[in-house]
Amino acid sequence: MADYAKTAAGVLAGVGGEENVQSVVHCATRLRFVLKDEAKADAAKIKAVPGVITTAQAGGQYQVVVGNDVPEVYAELGKISKLGGSGAASPAEDGPKGNLFNRFITMIAAIFTPLLWALAGTGLLKAFLAAAATFGWIDTVSSTYVVLYALSDAFINFLPLALAITAARYFKAAEFTSLAIAGALVYPTITQLVGAPDLTFFGIPFTMVTYVSSVIPIIIIVWLQSHAEKFLYAKLPGAIRRFVTPMIVVLIAVPLVFVVIGPISAILSGWIGTGIGWVFATVPWLGGALMGGLWQVFVIFGLHWGLVPLFTLEYQTSGQIMLLAPVFAAVLAQAAAVAGVWVRTRNRNLKSLAAPATLSGFLAGITEPAIYGVNLPLKRPFAFGIAGGVVGGALIAAGGVFATSFVVPSGLALPALFGNGSMIMLVIGLAAAIIIPFLLVVLVGFKDPAEDAVIAAEGTDLAVNSPLDGTVVPLSETPDAVFAGGGLGEGVAIVPRSGAVYAPFDATVAAAFPTGHAVGLRHADGAELLIHIGIDTVKLGGKHFDLKVTTGQVVKAGDLLVEFDLAAIAAAGYDLTTPIVVTNSDLYPEVGGAASGPIAHGEPLFFARAVESAIAAK
Incomplete structure (x- = not known):
């Protein structure tokens, strides 16, 4: 059973506490914070909170992706603070405003977020009612139909x-x-x-x-x-x-x-x-391909809110929403991609993520768990999902299919499209959106974590060399409760004596923080390591740090990752104790053989040992 109170408390602490929050609302899957100072938010700390999928910064908001349980977490947030409630977010008067586009997206999200589920629910009812009328299941002149139509149409009216x-x-x-x-x-x-x-x-x-x-x-x-x-x-x-x-x-x-x-x-x-009508009338497949291909990309950055007014404007001027129909292809394509991962992967943890994400995507149209938890980290499934969305969206739009009510695109909301345009093209388009990514994922595959998992046995421990010149101290002596308590993983800390960080082993840069204060690395065997230079140094906003690598870059042991001004950071009042921790402790719970005292970069620091269940049966 999920502990929503614990999730809410962890997230609130991670964004810098209540005093750093100007406002917060939630949408279908995200807590959307407007922070007074985004530099105070600790992404690594938030992502480590049970129940959090990931974080994102877009549209002037600090977004914490929780998934389907976001209303419950939001409710708990209101219990432990003066935040939350039914109101929409207010603009940050004493915080950074951002550029005009970011402020527009923030405004749209804040104004429309509280209405989303009422719009979706009544729209879904209207879709089912329209389907019933189309197939002759209800008499449109009956009082029952009049009452049901009023129930479904009043809110949008x-x-x-x-x-x-x-x-x-x-x-x-x-x-x-x-x-x-x-x-x-x-x-x-x-x-x-x-x-x-x-x-x-x-x-x-x-x-x-x-x-x-x-x-x-x-x-x-x-x-x-x-x-x-x-x-x-x-x-x-x-x-x-x-x-x-x-x-x-x-x-x-x-x-x-x-x-x-x-x-x-x-x-x-x-x-x-x-203009919308011209695109979909003149080159309908192009409009459909763009909507089907780009929708989930917009979702990642939270920019899809900018299209919501266009949906309502199109409905107001024409009584139909052609823009919305190709979005069904985009949503179902990502659901199909994660279904392919569910079928193909041999990794139990990945299967446990993919299964509910598949059902959530297909039935409710909630794709964030699929995107952030599975498809995007694996890269290929996300790309295959976009491909399915492009093809499916183009076919649906080419058939002149449109929605007659605002709904959240999903399998359950398909009646909103019934009887509107070519049903044959709708079926073909949806089939393409589902079959293409599913088969690509199953047949072409992806880099399955199970295939590259460490063979953890005696003599096969992962050796981690020191990334710094300095003095090794126990992690428990780190002046940060989260690191000291092992909340982000086990490891050690180093008090540096020079301003350079080097790769401790051959790896891929999993996270190169723009502020330069931290780097996340992923070993080919699956181990993930976080090097966090100093305590609370994210507040410097990148000042005194010179990041030498980018996310996704492959590095060799001894490659320079970051340079930093040791004296300037210390003069600014920051503790330079640098935690080095293995963050995926579910697979690597044991850290041993830790060095002590003075150490130079490249010298053995500690080893990480995987659990027996991580042994891959190759």
Whole structure:
């Protein structure tokens, strides 16, 4: 049974504690932090927390990938801190803002994240209802159908109301004033004016456009509302500002939307929708191939949120979402790739990861466990999954297939595509997306950890040479509780006397931290070693460090990995005690033969011994 409280506590400590967190929300698989200082986050420490798959930094957020259990971890986070809750993230006012693109992605993720499951759930219901109507399983004129349609369509229909709340929380505006503005946009008598001629507001002519399911107008007006409220609260007397402020804001904001923002956003939305329609009408296979191939790459960096508004805009302008159909191919292709790993691998640990990741990907469309836990580390399965997504997405788009509701692409959500376009091309496209990566993984294969596992027996221990010149001290004397307690693995520490780190054995660089303060190495036998120069030196942000290698680079024993300014780091107040630990202690639990006292780089430091279950039956 997973210990969600332990995971939440470990993650919170890893990101620098509650005091370093400006805000946090969660999506389908990730905790998305906006940190005041990202340099205080310790990626290695977070990844070592039970229940954490990996970390990522993108879109102005520090993302901790947890997988399907993220709601439970998020809930526990709210219990042990003042973070969490149902609100959307707020922009970091006293933290780094990042560039405009990063801030846009942060905003989109924060505003749409709380709505995701309601959109997906009601969209899935609408998809099943549409399938039932298509196959004649339900009478579309019956009261039962009317009730079910209302249940499935209401949320997307009144989406501006939901966005008013999340946008108000993000921009720190008055939520119920935002709700009053959104309510006016979808008020029945207002919607009846759509398309009516000769409309004026105090003599100012305007054209009424539909705000049903709209996105852009309410987000823009709530942003303006937040600034207007700050101004009015500062200028109005305290006795009247609490009720006069919302009155003035609503009186100005709603007509402003009708006269200016709405028509302009409608034009822009129309252009975007027309552009999407042109690509999928003129070269549909190309649009499908791009969506099918790039979607999972966007997911890795958390940039797929930038496409969510396009889905809603396309739906608003045309009542269908062509962009969404090829994404089914992308999702199912990665699920098929991890299924291939499940079938082919001889590594028990990898099988235990691949099995639930396969089911999660196929049924729920949650691919992060498959991507981060299996496909991406193995490289080939991820590439094969992209290939399947490209082919499948191109075929689906070529068949003119589209979705009639917003759903999370998955096997269970396929009814959203039924009856929309060529069903033959949909079946062929999905089959290609699944069969291509599965067969490539099974037949072509990948570098199975079981094939390269260390043959751990007497006389076959892995020898680790010293990467530094200095003095060896027990790991328990390291002035960091996580290292000292063996939380990141067993090993020793060295107090360096010179500013150079060398490869302790032939290896592949598994992680070359941009800050230069740490390097992760992977031996061909499977052992993983972390060399962490100093304590908390990540806070230097790379200052005084000169990284000589890159992630994925192959190095030989004695190759220079990092140079650092010993005196400058010490003068900055940092302890230079350098832990050297074997991080995959599940396979290498025993470290012995440790040296002591003065040592030079290249001299024997310790040996690592694998467990008997790691012996490969070659």
